[in-house]
Amino acid sequence: MDHSATTPVDPLVVDAMLPFFSETFGNASSLHSFGTESAEALSRARKQVADTIGALPEEIFFTSGGTESDNLAIRGVVPFNAGKKHMITSVIEHPAVLNTCAFLEELGHEVTYVPVDTDGVVDVDELEKSVRENTVLISVMHANNEVGTIQPLEIISDIAKEHNIYFHTDAVQSVGKIPVNVNDLGVDMLSISSHKIHGPKGVGALYVRKGTTISPIVFGGNHEKGIRSGTENVSGIVGFGKALELASERLEEDSLHMTRMRDSLISSVFDTISDVRLNGHPSLRLPNNVNISFKYVEGESMLMMLDMQGVAVSTGSACSSKSLNASHVLSALKIEDDFIHGSLRISLGRENTMDDIDHVVNALLETIAKLRAMSPLADK
Amino acid sequence: MVLYSKKVIEEFSSPANVGFIEDADGVGEIGSTVDGDIINISIKVKDNILEDVKFKTFGCVVAISTSSAVSRLAKGKRVDEAMALTNEDVINYLDGLPEGKDRCSGFALDALKMAIEDYINKNK
Numbered sequence: 461m462d463h464s465a466t467t468p469v470d471p472l473v474v475d476a477m478l479p480f481f482s483e484t485f486g487n488a489s490s491l492h493s494f495g496t497e498s499a500e501a502l503s504r505a506r507k508q509v510a511d512t513i514g515a516l517p518e519e520i521f522f523t524s525g526g527t528e529s530d531n532l533a534i535r536g537v538v539p540f541n542a543g544k545k546h547m548i549t550s551v552i553e554h555p556a557v558l559n560t561c562a563f564l565e566e567l568g569h570e571v572t573y574v575p576v577d578t579d580g581v582v583d584v585d586e587l588e589k590s591v592r593e594n595t596v597l598i599s600v601m602h603a604n605n606e607v608g609t610i611q612p613l614e615i616i617s618d619i620a621k622e623h624n625i626y627f628h629t630d631a632v633q634s635v636g637k638i639p640v641n642v643n644d645l646g647v648d649m650l651s652i653s654s655h656k657i658h659g660p661k662g663v664g665a666l667y668v669r670k671g672t673t674i675s676p677i678v679f680g681g682n683h684e685k686g687i688r689s690g691t692e693n694v695s696g697i698v699g700f701g702k703a704l705e706l707a708s709e710r711l712e713e714d715s716l717h718m719t720r721m722r723d724s725l726i727s728s729v730f731d732t733i734s735d736v737r738l739n740g741h742p743s744l745r746l747p748n749n750v751n752i753s754f755k756y757v758e759g760e761s762m763l764m765m766l767d768m769q770g771v772a773v774s775t776g777s778a779c780s781s782k783s784l785n786a787s788h789v790l791s792a793l794k795i796e797d798d799f800i801h802g803s804l805r806i807s808l809g810r811e812n813t814m815d816d817i818d819h820v821v822n823a824l825l826e827t828i829a830k831l832r833a834m835s836p837l838a839d840k
Numbered sequence: 841m842v843l844y845s846k847k848v849i850e851e852f853s854s855p856a857n858v859g860f861i862e863d864a865d866g867v868g869e870i871g872s873t874v875d876g877d878i879i880n881i882s883i884k885v886k887d888n889i890l891e892d893v894k895f896k897t898f899g900c901v902v903a904i905s906t907s908s909a910v911s912r913l914a915k916g917k918r919v920d921e922a923m924a925l926t927n928e929d930v931i932n933y934l935d936g937l938p939e940g941k942d943r944c945s946g947f948a949l950d951a952l953k954m955a956i957e958d959y960i961n962k963n964k
Contacts, residue, residue, distance in 0.1 A: 758876065760900040761852070768853060801876045801898075834858050834904060836869070836880040836896035 461820055462772045463656075463748060464605055464633060464807035469699065470658040476702040477660065480695035488692050489683065498694045505701030509665055512708040513650065514641040521666045521684045522697050526632040526653035529666035530556040530599075532677055532688065533628040533649040537597050538564055540675040541626075544596035546570040550582045550611075551792045552604055554630055558788070561599075574600075579741040580609035580793050588619050597626045602634040602645070606776050606789040606805055607740030608749025610638065617646025626672060632656055632664075636707035637715060637746050648672050652704070654696070658810075659703030663696035714810040718747040721808050721817050725750050728821045733828055737799045739790065748808040751776075753799035756838040757831040762804055765830065769823040777801045845935035848905045855908035857915065859894040866962065868954025870947055877903045877944055881911070881951040885959055890914050890922050895948065902937060903944045909933045910948040923956055925949060 480501060486494030488502050506517040523529045534557065538547050549561055551573045561571045572590040575583050582600055598620050603610045613629055620627035628649035631640050636657035642650055648669040655661040668674055668687070680689030707714070722745075729736055735755035754762065759777030766773055776787035777800060786800040795803075806820065832838040844852075864882035871878035877899035884892035893915045895907040909930050914922040927946045931937055937945055 756898060758899050758903075761904060764849075764852065764901050834855065834896060835898040836860075836878050837898050 461806045461808065461812070461816070462774050463809035463812075464805065465774060466655050466661065467658045467809055468811070469655075469660055470703060470706060472706060473659055473699045473703045477695045477699040480698050484694075488694060489681065498692075501694055501698050502692055505697045508701035508705045509652070510667075512640075512704050513635075513652070513667060514643050515667050516670065518685075519667055519670055521668060521687045522692060522700075523664050523666055523688055524662055524693070525655070525664040526554070526630065526651050527556040528688075529651035529653070529664050530554065530628075530630055531560050532666050532674070533651060533668075534560045534564065534597065534599060535677045536674040536687070537626055537628070537649070537672070538569055539567070541596045541673055544594045546572070546592050546595045547597040547599065548572045548574060548587060548590050548595060548625075549599045550574050550576060550587075550601070552576050552580060552582075552606075552609075552789045553599065553601055554605055554632070557599055557601070557630060576609075576792050578793055578795075579744070580604055580607045580739075580789070581741060581744065582611050582616070584612060584615050584619070587616060591619065591623050591625065595623065595625050597628060599628040599630070602629045602631040602640065602650075603638070603746045603749075604740070604789060605633045606787060607751045607793065608633075608746035608807075609741045610634070610744045610746065613645045613647065620648075621646065633746060635704070636711065637718065637748055639711065642667055642669070649674075654700035654703055657703050657707045660696050660699040663693050663700045665700070710810065715747045717810060718808050718812075721812055721814060722747055722750055724814065725806065725808075725817050725820060726752070728817070729824060732821065732825055737795070739793060739795060739799075739803060750806040750808070752804055752806070753777075753795065754802040754804070754828055755798050756835040757802045757828060759801060759803055761831055762802065762827055765827040766804075766823050769826065771820050771823045774805045774807075775803055776805065777803045843938055844901060844905075845937075847933070847935040848901065848937065851905040851908045851934060852901050855895075855904060857892075857894045857908065857911035858896065860896060861892055861894050864955075866955040866957070866959030868951040868956075868958060870951050870954065871899070876900075877947060879903060879907055879947050879951040881907070881948070881955045883914070883952075883955045883959060885919065888919050890917055890919065890956075893952070895951075897948070899944060899947075902941050903947060905934060906930055906945050906948040907951075910952050914952055919956060919959070923953060925952070 486498040488498040650667040653664040739751040759775030861882040869880040897907040
């Protein structure tokens with residue numbers, strides 16, 4: 461129930477990867493036949509990735525995952541477009557984007573962080589107002605990892621095009637759950653991660669539209685056309701390609717299945733537990749994301765008690781050394797104090813079943829009842 | 841997830857002395873929903889002995905397990921003995937707390953001492 465964190469590798473993906481460990485182990489840069497086989501495998505995977513998102517194979521650059529892709533898109537573009545020092549992003553981005561932006565600010569670049577509404581949708585008017593003469597990049601995620609809100613990328617793309625600004629999106633959470641096509645979305649760069657879609661960890665890609673001015677952030681032997689040096693993780697890339705191909709073939713079926721489970725889980729919780737709140741947008745929402753706050757109880761305690769009942773979830777309400785801190789996303793959604801400390805993210809996967817949903821609902825009922833019986837707030 | 845000792849998990853999943861004492865002789869409560877962590881401890885005192893100690897806690901695993909531990913440690917003790925309990929006693933009782941998680945460990949003890957002071961003030 462924590463599939464937004466990571467997913468199990470699909471057995472078909474494992475089968476596709478296995479030959480590339482000890483049989484076809486060549487370095488894709490070597491000119492002999494061993495190397496050629498690996499190079500061919502890479503180009504097949506590149507085509508698989510490109511095909512699923514409506515891109516050209518030469519626009520796909522393999523990386524070590526979503527974080528590196530986000531870093532490359534921002535650090536590879538913002539400092540290398542002459543005189544343009546400003547970029548725009550949102551306050552609810554993944555730390556891979558936010559911390560990269562903070563680094564650029566230290567280097568003297570300017571970053572505008574656009575707010576979101578209480579459902580987690582980026583304020584498009586505010587975004588447009590923050591465009592400047594020297595804005596080089598807009599980076600807004602496709603769907604949020606905590607609350608699942610899907611962003612209006614098509615509208616943001618129009619703004620970017622009108623002002624001749626590059627547009628990057630982190631699509632790590634949306635790929636495999638909703639349609640992702642670089643032309644429909646109108647993006648110039650798009651980050652994907654393999655392990656979120658039943659592929660292996662440590663691999664991902666950045667789509668870079670032809671004609672984008674981008675510089676490498678990792679230098680070396682000119683792999684990936686010099687944009688990302690380092691001997692390619694051939695087995696990982698093969699697995700990633702296969703995983704993405706499967707995700708694309710199964711998209712409609714998986715999405716429907718997850719949406720049904722999601723809606724059933726949400727309505728069961730609302731029917732059986734009082735004082736609850738759905739965080740994120742009610743309909744512009746990833747099919748696999750449920751984020752609910754429970755009054756009078758705290759996130760870590762819920763997480764621990766659910767874990768004891770075999771249910772793995774995550775929380776945006778963590779207890780840190782200073783105080784009970786809500787995540788930057790929940791804070792940006794301006795969730796009331798009563799609710800902000802008791803949030804749970806339950807993220808579903810295609811292998812979950814309706815029986816799992818029943819189990820989660822029962823575990824939640826027990827957990828909330830037990831913790832509320834202990835809470836001084838529940839009786840007041 | 842943070843690694844807790846077996847004792848912390850035990851105390852968290854089967855806490856002792858949960859509740860409010862209706863006719864309490866002393867009550868202590870600390871925290872707010874803004875910062876999180878609210879701990880309420882109520883005590884019943886007879887012949888200078890903490891005959892009953894109950895807690896209600898809104899908070900994380902540490903807040904709940906330390907509340908339960910404090911209630912166990914204080915129950916049956918003389919008022920002065922309970923007043924002399926230290927944070928170290930609580931942490932030792934729980935076989936230690938993970939690094940960075942010792943912030944809220946003192947809260948339950950503070951609430952207990954507030955309850956005792958409340959009792960003392962009422963009986964001056």
